[in-house]
Amino acid sequence: MNTDAIVIVSAARTPIGSFNGALSSVPLNDLGTVVIKDVLKRANLKPEDISEVIMGHVLTAGHGQNPARQASVGAGIPYSVPAWSCQMICGSGLKAVCLGAQSIMTKESTIVVAGGMESMSRAPHIMQMRSGVKMGDATLQDSILTDGLIDAFYSYHMGITAENVAKQWEVSREAQDQFAVTSQNRTEAAQKAGYFDQEIVPVTVPSRKGKRCFCPVEVKADEFPRHGSNIDAMSKLKPYFVKDGSGTVTAGNASGINDGAAATVLMSQSEAQRRGLKPMARITSWAQAGLDPSVMGTGPIPAIRKAVEKAGWKLDEVDLFEINEAFAAQSVAVVKELGLNPDKCLGKLRRERDNDLHTQRQNHQQQRKVQKSTHAALYKLLSEVQMLKQDLRDVFTIYVGFAKELEEQSKQLFECVGTARNAIQDSQSDDLQKLQGQVTALECSLQEEKERCREERELRGNIRVHCRVRPILQFDHIPGSPTTNGSSSCEAVVQAVNDDSVFVNCAKTSSPVMNKIFEFERYNVCIMAYGQTGSGKTHTMIGSRSEDPTAAVQDSQQGIIPKAANELFKLISEKPADSHTVEMSVVEVYNNEVLDLLARDEDGVTVGVKREVITTSTGTSEVPCLTYELVRSSAEVMQLINSVLKLRSHCPTLVHMDSSRSHFIVTLTVTSKSPDALALARRLQNARQDVQRVSQKEWWSPRCRRAASSRSSSPASSPCHSPCHSPRPSITQPPLKTKLQLVDLAGRISGVTGAALWESSCINRSLSALSDVLGALAERRPHVPYRNSKLTHLLQDAIGGDAKLLIMLCVSPTQRFLTESLQSLGFGARARQVTYNLLHIEDIPLKKMFTGFLCLVITVKMLKAIGQTFFSSGLQNPKSTTQQSKGEDYEVRTYHTTNWVSTAVTGMEQDSALSTGFRRLFKYIQGNNEKKSKVEMTAPVSCLIEPGAGPACESTFTVSFYIPEEHQADPPKPTDPDVFIENRKELTVFVRTFGGFANSESCRAELLNLIESLKRDGMKFKEAPFYRAGYDSPFKLTNRRNEVWLIKDEE
Structure with missing residues (x-):
């Protein structure tokens, strides 16, 4: 067991988003990625320095297995680093931090990223239809309620447990409203004062203005809680969960449903000293406790007692309690049961203001000292200025003498210039006549040069x-x-x-x-x-x-x-x-x-x-x-x-x-x-x-x-x-x-x-x-x-x-x-x-x-x-038999069973995917294979196009080179994991040939022409997937050959 203290060296969080608010479009794993990247940057840590990642959350919101692992990989942390999700309902995030500290104490890990993330807005509605319904309607279930807010033991909402706490601990409606208003007002003041700015990392989300605007928007401020809470408005709200007149829990004295994420970096104190990192906090002890789910909100009562006892403290020795629960009734009950001073639960803002005043006084004293030293420096500078003035007087006297000498020399120079000017004027008329002759000859030469340039152009x-x-x-x-x-x-x-x-x-x-x-x-x-x-x-x-727009740029x-x-x-x-x-x-x-x-x-x-x-x-x-x-x-x-x-x-x-x-x-x-x-x-x-x-x-x-x-x-x-x-x-x-x-x-x-x-x-x-x-x-x-x-x-x-x-x-x-x-x-x-x-x-x-x-x-x-070779005409082609020809419309062609080298590309448009696939396969034939052998270029380069289902699905483009005869029996195995050997079985296709430089638009037009011809002739074919094939290099400018293939329907 490691007895070295566990410290927090970095912490950050996203803004708190309202339900279906600004962060509703961001999955919880992406929120986790944002904060993990930021805490590593703040701690000056590399992704490979991390030993383990633990993130707590209640819902997966339909985003797949182990969202913590997705967030870890998204932040650049290697696959070799374990990452796992922790689910303990409301305490999931805190439990993740405790588990991270425990992992370091047992020397299982050295540096741990721990925190929590949640995206309630993206929680789906589900339908229990695994075995189907023979007759009748089916009901959708809200996964927020079934997996997050409904108690599994009593099958009622968490708000009912808050009503149970209010009754058992005799927490009045007025006490709940007063606690909620005070908490929300102080949160609003802290937000406006910028106390949270340092801990918030902005999140970039797509703009929601207009259907075709893709400009990203940066969310960097909390959307929650709503500002301007007051006791008058709070007291007029109706109970939300118990509506028979006995209820006290309202939407105002309960928390909202939010989106966001937070993360911390944990390590031992000695590790922090070795890396030169200043700890933000030290973890002294933690505790967890279980109790009747009907009053689950009072869990902090036994947990606080156990944690304080483990630390060897007493409750009155603790300066600050931060009790984060969903309902004011629970927080008031915890304070009441433990006999805590309410100022210790809501006094953080006041202490920070006192610290600010102390800092201001220190700054004022420092300014007074600076002013005294400045006055002394100015007095010394004044003496030096007076000496400089005397030196300037002496220089001026010397300058006056030089000016007189300069005036006399200027007169002499003017006389020389006048003499030279007269001599130039005498010879100017002769030079002008010569110049006019040169200009005439020059114009003739220019005209001839223009004619020559015109012919060349x-x-x-x-x-x-x-x-x-x-x-x-x-x-x-x-x-x-x-x-x-x-x-x-x-x-x-x-x-x-x-x-x-x-x-x-x-x-x-x-x-x-x-x-x-x-x-x-x-x-x-x-x-x-x-x-x-x-x-x-x-x-x-x-x-x-x-x-600098005014700076000159070199020619x-x-x-x-x-x-x-x-x-x-x-x-x-x-x-x-x-x-x-x-x-x-x-x-x-x-x-x-x-x-x-x-x-x-x-x-x-x-x-x-x-x-x-x-x-x-x-x-x-x-x-x-x-x-x-x-x-x-x-x-x-x-x-x-x-x-x-x-x-x-x-x-x-x-x-x-x-x-x-x-x-x-x-x-x-x-x-x-x-x-x-x-x-x-x-x-x-x-x-x-x-x-x-x-x-x-x-x-x-x-x-x-x-x-x-x-x-x-x-x-x-x-x-x-x-x-x-x-x-x-x-x-x-x-x-x-x-x-x-x-x-x-x-x-x-x-x-x-x-x-x-x-x-x-x-x-x-x-x-x-x-x-x-x-x-x-x-x-x-x-x-x-x-x-x-x-x-x-x-x-x-x-x-x-x-x-x-x-x-x-x-x-x-x-x-x-x-x-x-x-x-x-x-x-x-x-x-x-x-x-x-x-x-x-x-x-x-x-x-x-x-x-x-x-x-x-x-x-x-x-x-x-550059040292590259490029394919051209006269290359090996796969063996095929022409079954029927319809002139320029199409022909029926059967390709025999052969081996091809292929690669699949997704997430791109057709022309870009073909270019990407071509580069991969070109590296293969240039020696990027297990035999290190160069494979001869063949034709055609085919591309199987499998359109995605639905408007948001991506199409798949499988680009293939035919393997030449000498390698058909034993093709060299690719070393690129994205490239594979494909044994293409006998295939009968309808082929339409066209010329020019092919692109996705021209292929689509030719494909529609082929479909029209086949329907006219009553042919059976499959509209998808289809093939695109090219036979020529980019440098062949004329007589180019391109094809589109549709697979014959044999059924």
Whole structure:
């Protein structure tokens, strides 16, 4: 037996929630998880330091076996640590603490987490229907009553036992009401004074406002008891349990039904000293006692006597009694029976106030001492100030002398400057004539360069695809995960890049976001960042952000938006005053809704206002009532962006804690007036600077910007739709509008649940719609589905018009995100297939044709540098027999019995689940098996989709690779517990084949077409589960093969 004292070193509780109140949506095991995490944090303990977890509760509320174990594991405590629930009705929590102390005293445990948790609001109604009912009605039972509040021996409510106590101990109604009012008022005062703030740990619950609002709410204050109790109102309440006129127990002098949890950390005093922890309390003794259940509320009477006797004390030596019972009648009876001083039961608040006054007096005395020392220091400082004044007088005298000398030297310098100025004026006329000749030659050279650029752009198409490999970040360092460092493959890729692609060296975390600036020439321009979440899209577009909004960001750390704004206003500054104006709008597309982030409410505060996207009669997209702000510098642009970034939707993910959940679109509209004679004079003055800028070969010329139609005019009617207009436009030419759109797309994400699941679905659908639009443009389909998503509808002019579109692919350098990086690169490859406004091939030199494909070649080189292999066509397929063919509608196919390697994924959407399963199986064929052998890639990759039953159930996705013939007899066993070998029996399926890049939406459409065809032909089949199969790698752009299978019903 351990004789070392047991101490409490940490304690915390959740807020006390009312019945069906703020905590009603949180299960009791989750409440327990919250407090267990907090007490470990307060005691600076790791989860693996805990020896045992004991939590008391009355009800399980339908949340499964051993809720204490669920709460323990939820708090991060290892499975190896035992955890168990304790049920002793009202005393369950206290009994758990006693059992924890006992476990430490017997040296069974070293550190124990003990406490209690309850969720009365989630207790279900039950029906005793195990054997069924042959005839008649069945009755529901309330598990709160049957398992919690009804006495098992007398079969009546606990409130009746309180009435029994009141009668036996002669506790009047007035005494109960007075005790209840005093207790509740003092509790209210303590809550308002903040005495409970330190012990309460907030609980985050979903918002209950609206059906589609998923914003979490933090509950951090008690909901109980109700404030404002008074004796007049209390005395008017009617008895609740005995209503024949003799009852005294009311709803006011009885406790409520609540939700909440509390936990403590117990250890021996020597263990606390060893860990440097200050005990909050020491457990001296405890006791328990049994008595007649009809007066169960008086159990504290014998228990207190036994506990005080075990401690070797007397009742009058105890300073404070805390008697926590459900009814005032019981507490009054305990005080009366034991002869206790009522102040000792309700005097805790008064003592704490006395302690506060004592602390205030000590603080006042300390302040007096500080004031005395301050006066002495000030006197000494005054003497030093007087000496400093004398030194300043001496310095001033010296300064006056220097000023006279400086005046004489300035006169001499002015004379020299005058002489030099006269000499310059004499030679200025000759230099001006030479300069005019150089300007004429320069204009001719610029015109030729523009023509060459136009031909090259038309060859390449108006869409550019670039890739940026972000640096390796802290969350990339996962044990056992290989990482591509920048010393080998990434360096090689960076050296191979030409003007058609931009890669950033990922070996240095301080590498710049962009190493070149793209400029535009009278063209609408759209730059969008595309990639998975956590790949650096927002950093690429905006750059590094300081917590201080006034702090300057280094040029190397600026993103595309600030650099583009800097260059834009730099060009405008070279133009005549008032010849250009810039307007700015900012919107976000969140859950397929367009929100105007610059709109203001009546108080002038920016709020996100919902807007609609329409298609005008001229075929362009427009957002009516969109807010535009006039901006005069890049600083104003970034100031507006930083102010609205707070309104942008964010959500933590498995990748990082600040993931953007919406598409962010910044539009700068430049209105240019016709140049006049002053513009020509400024060009003559800046000719030398123009020569230097032209020498830098950029994709977009610094003197050219595309003309965009205004929001109310047609693109076809715009005066400037081709580059390289005359360098001297007419003065009578109407104002020209040019639009620069900067887009930060939200990233694809999988593996989310709850509120983030809807956001992820909307994001993935909008990105799929963007991919569909590019696919339609690449295949030159007559109909392009711009209106399938608000995102594509909003960007219609930038994607499908003659605007310049730059897609910045942001990818991760690690193998952990290899699948997502491949998807991003596949998207870029599809975008590069969009070609319009092209020259005839025979008119283009072979060298220009080659540069148009260099970016895709470099992408493949980068993937090879990573050291991965990818499947393609010509792979082994499982043996099958085609029984019947219905042309393009479907065919009947029988697969023979074969072995497949499979993995099941739940809790995700279909496309994300397929990606996750593919990664697991890809590791298996790369050697993650018991034989450490590499298995050849096969086709197809199949996915069995088993829809969940009901709206809240999750679907199951079983992703499978066919095992090649050489391993069919003895397949290598997987080492990943989530991967298994499946012996798939002979299977007859109806198969429909389709092309393109498949996703959940396209598969669903093809499945409906297959079902319609089978019903038309009278075929028998099973609608669920069904298969989805793919045969091609993400890099195959044409002639792709996808299938959906429905199982034939043999019955």
